[in-house]
Every structure is written in C-alpha cells, then in structure tokens.
Amino acid sequence: MKSLLKVNKKINSFNQEIKVDGDKSLSIRWVLLASQTIGRCRAYNLLMSEDVFAAIDTIKELGIKVKIYKDYCDIFGNGINGFKYKKNLTINAKNSGTLGRLILGLLIKSPQKIKLIGDKSLSKRDFSRVTIPLKKFGVKFFYKKKGKLPLSILGSKSFKNIKYLENRGSAQCKSSVMLAALNSSGTTFIKAKKSRNHSELIFKYLKIPIKIKKTKKYDFIDIKQPKKIKAFNYKIPGDISSSAFFIVLTVLTADSKLLIKNVNINSSRIGIILILKKMGAKIFLKNKKNYRGEKISDILIKSSKNLKAINCPPELNSSAIDEFLIIFLIAARAKGVSHFKNLSELNQKESPRLDFGSKILNMMGIKTELTKDSLKIHGQPNLKITKLITVKNYLKDHRIFMMSTIAALTCGGKWKIYDKDSINTSFPSFIKILEKINNKPL
Ligand code: S3P
Numbered sequence: 001m002k003s004l005l006k007v008n009k010k011i012n013s014f015n016q017e018i019k020v021d022g023d024k025s026l027s028i029r030w031v032l033l034a035s036q037t038i039g040r041c042r043a044y045n046l047l048m049s050e051d052v053f054a055a056i057d058t059i060k061e062l063g064i065k066v067k068i069y070k071d072y073c074d075i076f077g078n079g080i081n082g083f084k085y086k087k088n089l090t091i092n093a094k095n096s097g098t099l100g101r102l103i104l105g106l107l108i109k110s111p112q113k114i115k116l117i118g119d120k121s122l123s124k125r126d127f128s129r130v131t132i133p134l135k136k137f138g139v140k141f142f143y144k145k146k147g148k149l150p151l152s153i154l155g156s157k158s159f160k161n162i163k164y165l166e167n168r169g170s171a172q173c174k175s176s177v178m179l180a181a182l183n184s185s186g187t188t189f190i191k192a193k194k195s196r197n198h199s200e201l202i203f204k205y206l207k208i209p210i211k212i213k214k215t216k217k218y219d220f221i222d223i224k225q226p227k228k229i230k231a232f233n234y235k236i237p238g239d240i241s242s243s244a245f246f247i248v249l250t251v252l253t254a255d256s257k258l259l260i261k262n263v264n265i266n267s268s269r270i271g272i273i274l275i276l277k278k279m280g281a282k283i284f285l286k287n288k289k290n291y292r293g294e295k296i297s298d299i300l301i302k303s304s305k306n307l308k309a310i311n312c313p314p315e316l317n318s319s320a321i322d323e324f325l326i327i328f329l330i331a332a333r334a335k336g337v338s339h340f341k342n343l344s345e346l347n348q349k350e351s352p353r354l355d356f357g358s359k360i361l362n363m364m365g366i367k368t369e370l371t372k373d374s375l376k377i378h379g380q381p382n383l384k385i386t387k388l389i390t391v392k393n394y395l396k397d398h399r400i401f402m403m404s405t406i407a408a409l410t411c412g413g414k415w416k417i418y419d420k421d422s423i424n425t426s427f428p429s430f431i432k433i434l435e436k437i438n439n440k441p442l
Contacts, residue, residue, distance in 0.1 A: 005417045006416055007408035007415040010253075011249065015258075016258055018261070020238040020427070023238065023264045024098070028098050028102065029199060030043050031058070032259055034077055034232070035078070036182060037232065040075070041233060042073070042234075043072060045236045045237070046072070048095060050425045054099055061089060068302075080229065081141060083110070083112060085312070086095065088113075089112070089115070089332050090116075091103065091115070092116075099101060100118055100122055102175050103116070103178040105177060108183050109156065110153060110155035111155060113154045114153055115152045120398065121374050121397070122149055127149060127151060129170065129172075130177075133176070137156055137422075139153060140154040158424075161184060169193040169195045171196040174195060175197070178221070183218065193217060193218055197219070200221065201293035208229065209224035228290075239262050240273075241322040244326050248326045248330055251301060253410060257303070268319050271319030272359055276330060279309070281304045282302040282304045283301050285298070287308070304395075307379075310339075311338070311339045311352045312339065325357045326403050327405070328358075328375070329361075338374075338377045340375045341373070349397070357392050357400075360400070364389065364407060386412070389408075390415075397422060402423065408422065
C-alpha cells in the first residue's frame with residue numbers, strides 16, 4: 001500500500017449502506033479470554049487488524065493453538081494460567097496499548113521472566129498505570145526506563161488479594177486487573193471510575209464469579225477466581241470507533257444519508273452519538289438487539305445543517321475517548337465556541353491527540369485555545385479551505401490519518417496525508433469503504 005493519500009476534492013452527496021470491521025476492544029478481549037478457556041473457541045467477524053494479529057501472535061508465543069479461516073478464527077484454550085513457553089521469551093504488543101496492558105494481567109503467575117516490547121508509539125506510553133496495581137499481587141517488573149516499554153514481568157508465587165482504585169476511567173487498567181483476578185485465589189476488589197465495560201459483560205456471560213455494584217461515578221467490582229472457563233463462541237459486532245469517521249463524513253456532507261449495519265452501541269461507548277446529537281446532528285439507532293450483554297443496532301445518519309457548539313460534559317469523556325479527534329472536526333464546523341475539558345487522557349493515546357488534534361485544526365484555519373487538558377474550538381460553519389495541508393509526523397497514529405481524510409473530504413483544500421498504512425492497526429477496510437461510499441477510487 002502506498003503510504004501517502006492525496007485528496008483534492010470534497011466527496012459528492014451519497015446515499016449508502018455499509019458495514020464496518022469488527023470491534024477492536026471485543027476482538028482483543030475475545031482472543032485473550034479464549035486462551036484461558038478449556039476447549040475450542042470460535043469468533044466470527046473478528047477484526048483482522050495488526051492490533052488483533054499482535055494479540056494472536058502473543059498467545060501463540062505463549063503456547064496456545066490458533067487457526068484462522070476465511071470467515072472465522074478458532075482458539076484452543078489451555079485453561080487458566082495454562083501458558084507454556086520457552087525461556088527468555090519476548091512478546092511484542094506492537095502498537096496496541098490494550099494488548100500490552102491486558103496481557104500483563106494474564107502473566108502474573110509466569111514462573112520465568114517474559115519481556116514485553118512495543119513499537120515507537122507504544123514505547124512512549126505509560127505502563128506504570130498497570131504495573132503499580134499488578135505489583136500489589138506480588139508480581140515483579142524490571143525496566144530500563146521506569147514505567148515504559150520494554151519491560152519484563154516475573155510472576156509471583158505467593159498471592160495477595162488486592163483492593164484496587166482505578167481513578168482515571170481507564171478500561172485498560174481495570175481489565176488488566178480483572179484478568180489478573182482470574183489467577184488470584186480469593187477475591188479481588190476493584191473500585192473503578194466509569195469506563196467501557198466489555199470485560200465485565202464477557203466475565204458475566206462466561207459465568208466467572210463477578211459482582212458489580214454501580215454508583216453514579218464508580219463501579220465496585222468483586223471477582224473470585226473461577227475453577228475453569230468454558231470455551232465460547234462470539235460474533236463480534238461492528239466497531240463504533242470505526243463507524244465514527246463515517247458518521248461525521250455524513251453529517252458534514254450535504255444531501256447525504258448513510259446506514260451502518262450491526263454496530264456495538266454499548267452505553268459505555270456511545271459518547272460520540274450523544275455529543276453529536278447535542279450539537280444538532282441527525283443520528284438514529286434502528287433495529288436494536290441484545291447480544292451476550294452487549295447492545296447492537298444499525299445507525300442511520302443524515303447530513304445535518306446548523307450544527308451548534310457544545311460545552312462538552314466531562315462525564316461523557318470516557319465513552320467517547322477514541323472519538324474526540326473526529327468530534328473536534330464537527331466542532332470546527334459548528335456555530336460558536338466548543339469547549340472540551342478534563343481531557344489529559346487524550347494525550348496518553350497512540351499520539352498526544354489533544355495537542356495534535358488542535359494542531360491539525362489550526363492548519364485548517366480554525367482558531368483553538370489549548371491547555372494541558374482542555375481545548376476550545378472556534379467553529380466556522382462555512383469553512384472553505386483552499387490551501388495545501390500536509391499531515392506528516394504524527395507518530396503514524398491511525399485515528400489522526402482517518403480524521404484528516406474525513407476533514408479533507410468534507411472541508412475541501414488540497415491535502416497530502418501520510419501514513420495510510422496506519423489504518424491497518426484498527427480499521428484495514430477504511431479506504432475500501434470510503435471508495436464504496438464515494439462510488440470511485442479516492
Ligand atoms: C480500550 C480502552 C481505551 C481506548 C482504547 C481501547 C480498551 O483506553 O482508548 O483504544 O479496549 O479497553 P483507556 O482504557 O486507557 O482509556
């Protein structure tokens with residue numbers, strides 16, 4: 001794939017129906033949990049992206065058999081703590097924070113040191129957020145640079161039951177400790193600020209002893225070690241984070257309509273829909289279903305005029321955390337000044353997205369006011385870009401690439417957008433689907 005995308009023209013009006021790739025969070029969780037079951041697990045519509053392949057390669061290195069077919073993937077689990085591996089093993093989470101953080105939870109009993117590495121972007125990210133709670137179980141970590149990859153983990157023999165306060169609203173931290181709880185006799189107590197709850201829903205479905213008490217701000221989660229986990233099959237629904245780019249494309253393109261089929265609309269993930277609706281976007285959920293505790297529906301989007309600025313409620317931050325870049329684009333085209341607050345976590349992603357998002361808007365001629373954890377965006381409903389914009393050196397962040405592409409197709413101007421290959425980490429079909437909507441190659 002050539003890594004530069006040139007866009008010189010806005011997209012024409014469209015009326016289309018599409019399906020997006022499988023949900024990334026659910027795909028990685030299925031791979032990791034399947035490895036802990038006894039028997040054959042099968043997933044349909046598993047996201048076939050680099051992040052998920054990295055998860056598959058990781059469990060293969062840890063002795064788990066995996067077979068990939070055209071329409072499904074089989075994993076043959078070896079039970080809880082059933083990993084078998086050679087001495088001096090190195091596993092590679094590549095670009096995936098979810099994999100890097102969650103896998104450590106499954107390694108808290110590893111009798112030998114295992115080294116965890118990642119790519120340039122992952123090596124810049126914070127791992128102390130999971131090593132600190134995992135150390136409470138008695139696990140040891142070794143690093144060159146504290147809290148950063150590469151690091152090595154050495155499991156514990158004597159286990160302590162832990163109480164853990166997750167105060168960032170990070171599902172990765174919460175899930176890492178939840179997976180560790182599978183290996184810890186006794187009860188693990190977690191008090192977690194609200195974040196996506198896919199792990200909890202799968203644990204419940206798998207009859208892992210879990211108790212959840214919800215309050216407005218926190219979830220109290222108690223987990224007891226299960227004796228074993230039965231093999232399970234799963235049909236992965238479409239990813240709302242991938243759908244988000246096409247939702248915004250449709251909202252910003254005149255006389256257009258799009259139906260996205262079978263998307264996961266778990267309430268801990270639909271911040272983008274709530275935020276965009278508050279801003280005046282026409283988005284409708286159709287054909288709602290339940291699947292193993294998850295909610296799924298089709299999403300109908302219509303082009304929307306008269307978008308208005310938002311003072312975004314921070315309670316929605318965690319349910320829209322991967323969508324803020326593309327939400328910023330809507331704010332850039334809304335009437336008034338939008339304000340997004342308490343967003344320091346956005347600078348902890350594949351790239352510092354609060355800073356980079358602001359920078360791209362500035363290149364488009366949009367005025368922003370950026371602090372360490374907030375952004376004000378001065379919207380221009382009639383924005384017309386005429387100059388050349390080059391998007392390069394953004395740590396090959398997939399969502400930066402996709403946000404820039406949607407900006408180019410909806411705001412005009414001439415764009416050179418580098419690092420097209422980055423879409424392979426989360427959404428390999430992105431360009432193909434855009435070309436279907438566009439009715440011709442980009
Ligand atoms: C994810 C949680 C989020 C999100 C990431 C996927 C997950 O990270 O940004 O893309 O699958 O648990 P945090 O939990 O650190 O916010």
